Amino acid sequence: MYFWKIEKLKKDLLEKPLSESESFKYLFVTLVVDSLGMIPFLENNIWDIYSAIIMGVITVIGVYYVYKCNKGANGNNFFQKYFSIGLVVGIRLIVLFMLPIMLVYFIVVEIFSSISDSTTLSEVIFLNLLYISYFWLLGKHVKEVAK
Numbered sequence: 735m736y737f738w739k740i741e742k743l744k745k746d747l748l749e750k751p752l753s754e755s756e757s758f759k760y761l762f763v764t765l766v767v768d769s770l771g772m773i774p775f776l777e778n779n780i781w782d783i784y785s786a787i788i789m790g791v792i793t794v795i796g797v798y799y800v801y802k803c804n805k806g807a808n809g810n811n812f813f814q815k816y817f818s819i820g821l822v823v824g825i826r827l828i829v830l831f832m833l834p835i836m837l838v839y840f841i842v843v844e845i846f847s848s849i850s851d852s853t854t855l856s857e858v859i860f861l862n863l864l865y866i867s868y869f870w871l872l873g874k875h876v877k878e879v880a881k
Contacts, residue, residue, distance in 0.1 A: 735759050755807040761816065762797055769793045781853040788862050796869030803877040819875045820868075827868055835860075 735756065736743040752760070769790035797816075804812050 754809050754812050757813055758801045765793050765797055779852045781855060781858050785858040785861065789865055792862060792865050799869055800873045800876050803873040804880045809880055815876045815879060820872050823868060823871045
C-alpha cells in the first residue's frame with residue numbers, strides 16, 4: 735500500500751490491477767480518514783463529537799463486515815459491489831426511512847418550537863442505528879451476489 739509514492743502506485747496499477755485485499759485497504763483507510771476528518775467541523779455540542787466518533791467506529795466495523803460478506807481476500811469485485819449496491823441501499827434508506835421521519839420531526843419541532851436546535855442523545859442514537867442498518871443491508875446484498 736502506498737501513501738505518498740504515486741509513480742510507484744501507477745506503475746503497479748499498469749502492470750496488474752489491485753488484489754481484493756489491497757483494494758479493501760485503500761477503501762478502508764480512505765473511509766476512516768474521512769470519518770475522523772469531520773470531527774473538527776462539528777458544532778461545539780458534545781453529542782456531535784460522540785456521534786462522529788461512534789460513526790467512525792461503525793464505518794470501520796461496517797466496511798470490514800461488507801468485505802467479509804464478499805468473501806474477503808477470496809472475493810471479487812469488492813469496489814464494484816460496495817459502491818453500486820451501497821448507492822441503491824443508501825437511496826432506499828433515505829426515501830423509505832429518513833424522509834418520512836424527518837418530515838414528522840420537523841412538524842413536531844414547528845409545533846413545539848421550544849425544542850433545541852442542538853444535537854440530542856436521541857438523534858445520535860437514531861442516526862447511528864440507521865448507519866448500522868445501512869451496513870447490515872449492504873452486507874446482506876453483497877453476500878447474495880458473492881455466491
